Amino acid sequence: MSAARPTYAELFLAALRLGCTSFGGPVAHLGYFHREYVEKRRWLDEEQYADLVALCQFLPGPASSQVGFGLGYLKRGLTGGLLAWLGFTGPSAILMIGFAYGVTSLGQLGHVGWLRGLKVAAVAVVAQAVVAMWRSLCPDLRRSLVALVTAALLLLVPAAWSQVAVIVLGGLVGYFLLRETGPVRRGLDSGGPALPLSSGLPWLAVFFVLLIALPVLTRFVHFDWLQVADKFYRVGALVFGGGHVVLPLLEREVVAPGWLTHDQFLAGYGAAQAVPGPLFTFAAYLGAVMRVGPGGWLGGSWALLCVFLPALVIVLGALPYWQKLRSVPGARAALSGANAAVVGALLAALIDPVAITGLETGWHAALAGGAFVVLLLTKTPAWLVVAASALLGQWFF
Numbered sequence: 001m002s003a004a005r006p007t008y009a010e011l012f013l014a015a016l017r018l019g020c021t022s023f024g025g026p027v028a029h030l031g032y033f034h035r036e037y038v039e040k041r042r043w044l045d046e047e048q049y050a051d052l053v054a055l056c057q058f059l060p061g062p063a064s065s066q067v068g069f070g071l072g073y074l075k076r077g078l079t080g081g082l083l084a085w086l087g088f089t090g091p092s093a094i095l096m097i098g099f100a101y102g103v104t105s106l107g108q109l110g111h112v113g114w115l116r117g118l119k120v121a122a123v124a125v126v127a128q129a130v131v132a133m134w135r136s137l138c139p140d141l142r143r144s145l146v147a148l149v150t151a152a153l154l155l156l157v158p159a160a161w162s163q164v165a166v167i168v169l170g171g172l173v174g175y176f177l178l179r180e181t182g183p184v185r186r187g188l189d190s191g192g193p194a195l196p197l198s199s200g201l202p203w204l205a206v207f208f209v210l211l212i213a214l215p216v217l218t219r220f221v222h223f224d225w226l227q228v229a230d231k232f233y234r235v236g237a238l239v240f241g242g243g244h245v246v247l248p249l250l251e252r253e254v255v256a257p258g259w260l261t262h263d264q265f266l267a268g269y270g271a272a273q274a275v276p277g278p279l280f281t282f283a284a285y286l287g288a289v290m291r292v293g294p295g296g297w298l299g300g301s302w303a304l305l306c307v308f309l310p311a312l313v314i315v316l317g318a319l320p321y322w323q324k325l326r327s328v329p330g331a332r333a334a335l336s337g338a339n340a341a342v343v344g345a346l347l348a349a350l351i352d353p354v355a356i357t358g359l360e361t362g363w364h365a366a367l368a369g370g371a372f373v374v375l376l377l378t379k380t381p382a383w384l385v386v387a388a389s390a391l392l393g394q395w396f397f
Contacts, residue, residue, distance in 0.1 A: 004043050011072050011080050014041065015087030018068070019277045022088075029064030029278070037071060044071065055322045058335055060239055061311025062246075062280045065089060070315050078316075085312065089304070092277030093284040097300040099271045100288035103264060117367075117393020118270040119358035121386040124371035125273075126248050126350045131376060133343045142177060143340035146170050150344025155352060158252070163238055166341050174337015179329050195320040203317035207310055211237050228293040229306045232283055237310035238342075246280055246307070247272070248349035255353070259290040262357055273386040283307040367392060 006014070014036060022032045030053060037043045044052070052074075056066035065085060072084030138144045150166045214230040231253040239246045247269055255262050268285040275281070287303025288296055318325070325331050359365045371385050 004041065006041070006043060006075055008076060008080060008083055011076060012083040012087045015068055015072070015084040016090065019088040019091040022276050026062060026064040026278070030067065033064065033067055043075060051322075055318060056315065059311070059314050059318060060237055061314065062278045065278045065280065065308065066311055066315050069312055070319065073316065073319070081312070085308070088277060089281060089308070092275040092281040093300070093304055095275045096268065096271060096281050096285040097288045097297050099268065100285045100300060101296075103267050103289060116364070117390040118266045118386065120364050120368045120393065121371055121389035122247070122266065122269055123350070123355050123358045123368040124375055124385065124389070126346070126354050127372050128375040130343065130346050130350055133346065137339040137343050143336065146173055146337055146340040147344035147347060150341040151347040151351070154345055154348035158352070163234070163249075163345060166345060167238055167338050170341025171334040171338040174340070175330055175334040178333040178336050197320050200317040200320040203313050207237065207313045207317055211310070224293045225302065228287065228290070228299070228303055232303050232306035233310055236280070236307040247282060248346065248354050250283065250286065251353055252349060254286055254290060259292045260286065264289055270386055270390055280307055363396070
């Protein structure tokens, strides 16, 4: 790595500054990170930063948060990684939990016009994310077919286990049928601490053991904290593509079983668009307002930890293997197939529940279509489109 080795305080304060000022979603966050960590502080060079970003884009979870955590880990070990993650995540998590207390005091929200506007905006934002991911992860017919079949399967079998099954199936299809897809990236040939391959094994084991064991445990142990951990960990472990992807998947997990109302969910969704930092902190809001779990700041903190845990653990597990893994055609092809399946999962979530619950009238559909066109064809930030939809909803709905 670069010769520059920050102190724990420098790592935390730099990440905290980014957590307070980074608006615009994961792609914009990576731009902020580049300016702060590469150009200004020179903690990484261009090649090292590109290599770390490439790894985090391959893995499930919020890529920008993983890049910051990975940088802290490579510079100052696990403590450094956690401090970098806490600095970047903390500001938006605190804001979202504070908003949760305000929403809880409002009572019934269904009659509020701005909330209907948020429902419409959700359709447009998620649709734009589907298009962007489709272009990036399904550029050919075979991967497009994987995505379409995945969406159809999830709509036909909307069970919790089906999400895991289709991702695994997509990986298998990719391994056998997509061997030539995916560019080969150049690895780091200079710098970097020597991370023995064996150091990643325990973390990979933790990632997969929790993913498999938590759903099993919840069938036999009826404990609210465990139920929350299962849902949020599973969503965090299976999300590729950043925060906009996690929103509809979380809706399916917490609204359908009645843990909170759809209106409460949409109110938090709107707030999540307006705060800096990672959109995954939306989980903190959900944990604070849900009827299941401890609720309040404690519930918000627990949900936040559970949704981020798989993303951080898999970075620790994958870093030692990254250079070798990405040069293996079979591994790249399996990841390509799994990514295509994730696009299909997001498409299914766009249809049900996002569009079905958000488009109640023709006027709703027209506003959603307009917002989608603005997001797709202009550089208007998502939070501004969401705010405009909320205002239009208040005036006309």
